Amino acid sequence: MGNLFKKMFSRENRGRTASYLIIIIAYIVLEIMRLSGNMTNLLSSLLVPVCCYITAAIALNLNVGFSGELNLGQGGFMGVGAFTAVVVSGSLAGVIPNPVIRLILAMIAGAVLAGAVGWLIGIPVLKLQGDYLAIVTLAFGQIIKSLITNLYVGLDKNGMHFSFVDNHLNLAEGGKVLISGPMGATGTERIATFTAGAVLILIALTIVYNLIRSRHGRAIMAARDNRIAAESVGIHIANTKMLAVVISAALAGAAGALFGLNNASLAASKFDFNLSILILVYVVLGGLGNLNGTIIATTVLVLLPELLRSLQDYRMLIYAVILIVIMLVSNNEKMKTGLERLRRKTGKGADSHA
Amino acid sequence: MKFNSLVKGGLAAAMAFSMMACGGGSSSASSSAPVEAADGSxxxxxxxxxxxxxxxxxxxxxxxxxxxxxxxxxxxxxxxxxxxxxxxxxxxxxxxxxxxxxxxxxxxxxxxxxxxxxxxxxxxxxxxxxxxxxxxxxxxxxxxxxxxxxxxxxxxxxxxxxxxFTDPNQGIVSADYISKHPDLGTKVGIIWKSDDNYSTGVHETFTAEAAKIGLDIVFDATFTNDTANDFSVQLTQAKDAGADLLYMPMYYDPASLILGQANAMGYAPTFFGIDGMDGILSLENFDKSLAEGVYLLYPANTNxxxxxxxxxxxxxxxxxxxxxxxxxxxxxxxxxxxxxxxxxxxxxxxxxxxxxxxxxxxxxxxxxxxxxxxxxxxxxxxxxxxxxxxxxxxxxxxxxx
Structure with a gap:
């Protein structure tokens, strides 16, 4: 036991333990507040979305921070996961009445499909050098949005029906439309829970922390830092980066699935370029390669617009100003050296983020 | 000081929570006008x-x-x-x-x-x-x-x-209105926005109702958000199909462009919009004379x-x-x-x-x-x-x- 404790707080495991503790303590405190009825309706409505954004941001940090590839399609991967989950959950509703099992299956399906799409995108793109992943994922986000906007999916006693552009589902009596083109998914059963969100974050953290500590993770970071040197020691760059892209996409898909099942109504327009950029902002402000920072930055930035509601119409302006201030302060040389001095004084010394 | 980063993380989390708590507490009525509950009201x-x-x-x-x-x-x-x-x-x-x-x-x-x-x-x-x-x-x-x-x-x-009215209801109502007023036009052309929930819903019920009451639809074309700037193709086709009434289930932004482009090519059918057309008269930089004679569904009786x-x-x-x-x-x-x-x-x-x-x-x-x-x-x-x-x-x- 003492050994485990020592290991948990050893220098290399410290950041990791902090991440887990933040999530677990936050979960326990919030859950007690919720169950004892001491939580405002506003806060309880934000629990699941915050979990989704944190997971998507952690996943994106794997891509942008550790793998060094810019991904501008995280919103698109979330969209794939969300609509997959809506279809899976809706079509299994009759077979599996238990919402927990259905939620798990839907999230797995969302993760698998989003991961598969990420893999397809990665095949041609990762063989190239440069910012091609950014360009292609940017286009992918737009394509996914257009595809889902024109997609109609229905379910009746004869099975699933699909239709594209025009609504020709021709459902039998009593059939249910799961996705209805530009209207998106409506009347979705809301089965997402805060517990599922917290567990999802823990899974995402475990996967990312274990990955970056593994042989593959070292290879991913080596490929980021110096492509030629990494290749010279026999690392297959494309395959290595592919691992990061697929895991990132799959985690975003699972986050999207949870998000989709938390909303009764969901349109494809939600998963647009703005969402991808928003998640990128969370990652950049939290720190590239810094998962604790990502968790905190995401939480604060998702909650901020809601907390500023009392400022009414000025809140979007204030929100933008706060974003700019955070960016300036966190990149300020004086601030950085000041922090560094503080660290030295406390005897920790400068160590790397990861 | 092994626990340093742990402590920092914990502090940050505590800050985040106190902010949440603040948010909950400060959500008291900010935009409401307090009303005195006097004399039994x-x-x-x-x-x-x-x-x-x-x-x-x-x-x-x-x-x-x-x-x-x-x-x-x-x-x-x-x-x-x-x-x-x-x-x-x-x-x-x-x-x-x-x-x-x-x-x-x-x-x-x-x-x-x-x-x-x-x-x-x-x-x-x-x-x-x-x-x-x-x-x-x-x-x-x-x-x-x-x-x-x-x-x-x-x-x-x-x-x-x-x-x-619900969206589909508008489609039914306008099809009935058009068929009862043959002086507006008998050959109907439709332009609608296929990536818009509102437009799609109205179009669906309009065409269904038109088929039921025998309204003659001679032309039916779509546009999307990305193609909402140029309607010359659709308008030329509508003109060639002989549509003398153009049904436009959409919001006023694209409708204003359609009116301008139809005028420029000398095509003058009766334009018929739904409630989304409302607002066209207060659109900036829009020549209001183009909207003369346009019919639309509007909820209030202006008289x-x-x-x-x-x-x-x-x-x-x-x-x-x-x-x-x-x-x-x-x-x-x-x-x-x-x-x-x-x-x-x-x-x-x-x-x-x-x-x-x-x-x-x-x-x-x-x-x-x-x-x-x-x-x-x-x-x-x-x-x-x-x-x-x-x-x-x-x-x-x-x-x-």
């Missing part, structure tokens, strides 16, 4: 949400303005019912609408005017059902706002009612005395002409006031108690407002009133026969 907390910022802000702001105007009017009158009101921004985002709903519930909302737009409405309607709070939405017109299963129109939420009074008050206070969203919102407040009065509501009643009273009132009462006389609702929350068409004459709406 009944004060009811009425809430609503809509996009007051973002791309759809003009709709949300119109509703917010009319909502506040109507509540102030009620409070200033000798009505027994007084309103303590609050309107929250939802940015036309379903997710934000759920947060706005949380804020309103924390504030203690007893009845609601729901949401302004359909997407957010679809997301919060289940919440209104779960918490058993009554909502009468002015303008969220999609079927999914009132039905859980909108494709089959079953499983109505039951606590959400609409002041406006009515009360409507005229509302228009004047609204213009005096906010400086713009109220659009149809504002007109519907104004009626929502008065319909809710009437129902509360009929039901002998008390200030102390919970939202859930009031909800039962309101549902029984709304399914039995008849309301005379500025968007129509003898308005009734069915148990699913759908409104029944006479649709009105107006024609643009000399840059203003004139009631069309």
């Amino acid at each position: 009944v004060v009811i907390k009425i809430g609503g949400s809509g996009p007051t910022t973002g791309g759809a802000a003009q709709y949300g702001q119109a509703v917010e303005n009319a909502f506040k105007l109507a509540c102030d009017e009620v409070n200033a009158s000798d009505s027994k019912i007084k309103f303590d009101y609050r309107f929250e921004d939802d940015q036309h985002d379903p997710e934000k609408a759920a947060s706005a709903y949380g804020v309103l519930k924390d504030w203690g909302m007893q009845v609601s005017i729901g949401t302004v737009t359909s997407g957010p409405g679809q997301n919060v309607s289940p919440l209104y059902k779960e918490d058993h709070i009554f909502a009468l939405t002015p303008s969220a017109s999609s079927l999914a706002v009132i039905y859980e299963d909108s494709a089959n129109m079953t499983n109505a939420f039951g606590t959400v009612f609409q002041m406006c 009515d005395e009360r409507t005229a009074a509302f228009f004047k008050n609204y213009q005096d206070k906010y400086g713009d002409v109220p659009n149809q969203f504002a007109v519907d919102a104004y009626d929502c407040v008065y319909a809710i006031r009437q129902a509360l009065e009929n039901a002998n509501a008390e200030s102390s009643m919970s939202a859930s108690e009031l909800c039962d009273l309101m549902i029984s009132q709304f399914t039995s009462m008849t309301y005379d407002g500025i968007t129509g006389k003898s308005i009734t609702w069915n148990a699913n929350g759908e409104v029944s009133k006479t649709p009105l068409a107006v024609k643009i004459v000399d840059g203003a709406y004139a009631a069309a026969e």
Whole structure:
């Protein structure tokens, strides 16, 4: 036991333990507040979305921070996961009445499909050098949005029906439309829970922390830092980066699935370029390669617009100003050296983020 | 100091939590006007949400303005019912609408005017059902706002009612109107927006109704958000197909371009829009003469005395002409006031108690407002009133026969 404790707080495991503790303590405190009825309706409505954004941001940090590839399609991967989950959950509703099992299956399906799409995108793109992943994922986000906007999916006693552009589902009596083109998914059963969100974050953290500590993770970071040197020691760059892209996409898909099942109504327009950029902002402000920072930055930035509601119409302006201030302060040389001095004084010394 | 980063992380988390807690605590009524509960008047907390910022802000702001105007009017009158009101921004985002709903519930909302737009409405309607709070939405017109299963129109939420026609209903109403007025044109062409919920819904029922009553549709073409700048192809095809009436189920932005481009190519059919066409006359840099003779569905009777009074008050206070969203919102407040009065509501009643009273009132009462006389609702929350068409004459709406 003492050994485990020592290991948990050893220098290399410290950041990791902090991440887990933040999530677990936050979960326990919030859950007690919720169950004892001491939580405002506003806060309880934000629990699941915050979990989704944190997971998507952690996943994106794997891509942008550790793998060094810019991904501008995280919103698109979330969209794939969300609509997959809506279809899976809706079509299994009759077979599996238990919402927990259905939620798990839907999230797995969302993760698998989003991961598969990420893999397809990665095949041609990762063989190239440069910012091609950014360009292609940017286009992918737009394509996914257009595809889902024109997609109609229905379910009746004869099975699933699909239709594209025009609504020709021709459902039998009593059939249910799961996705209805530009209207998106409506009347979705809301089965997402805060517990599922917290567990999802823990899974995402475990996967990312274990990955970056593994042989593959070292290879991913080596490929980021110096492509030629990494290749010279026999690392297959494309395959290595592919691992990061697929895991990132799959985690975003699972986050999207949870998000989709938390909303009764969901349109494809939600998963647009703005969402991808928003998640990128969370990652950049939290720190590239810094998962604790990502968790905190995401939480604060998702909650901020809601907390500023009392400022009414000025809140979007204030929100933008706060974003700019955070960016300036966190990149300020004086601030950085000041922090560094503080660290030295406390005897920790400068160590790397990861 | 091994625990250093741990401590820092914990501190940051604690900060995040204290911020959350602050948010919860400070969500007391910020936009409401406190009302004195004097001389036995009944004060009811009425809430609503809509996009007051973002791309759809003009709709949300119109509703917010009319909502506040109507509540102030009620409070200033000798009505027994007084309103303590609050309107929250939802940015036309379903997710934000759920947060706005949380804020309103924390504030203690007893009845609601729901949401302004359909997407957010679809997301919060289940919440209104779960918490058993009554909502009468002015303008969220999609079927999914009132039905859980909108494709089959079953499983109505039951606590959400609409002041406006549903989207599909507009298609039926306009097809009937056109077939009864053959002087407008007999060969119908349609241009609609295929990536828009509103346009798709109206187009679907319009074509179905047209097939049923034998209306001759000679041309049917689509556009999307990305192709909403150039309509020359569609217009040339419509002209070649001999369409002498062009049906345009869309909002006024693309419609204004269609009117301009049709004029430039010398194509002059009768243009027929639906309620989304409203607003075209206040569009900046638009030559109003292009809109002369355009027909559209519009909820208010412009010849009515009360409507005229509302228009004047609204213009005096906010400086713009109220659009149809504002007109519907104004009626929502008065319909809710009437129902509360009929039901002998008390200030102390919970939202859930009031909800039962309101549902029984709304399914039995008849309301005379500025968007129509003898308005009734069915148990699913759908409104029944006479649709009105107006024609643009000399840059203003004139009631069309």
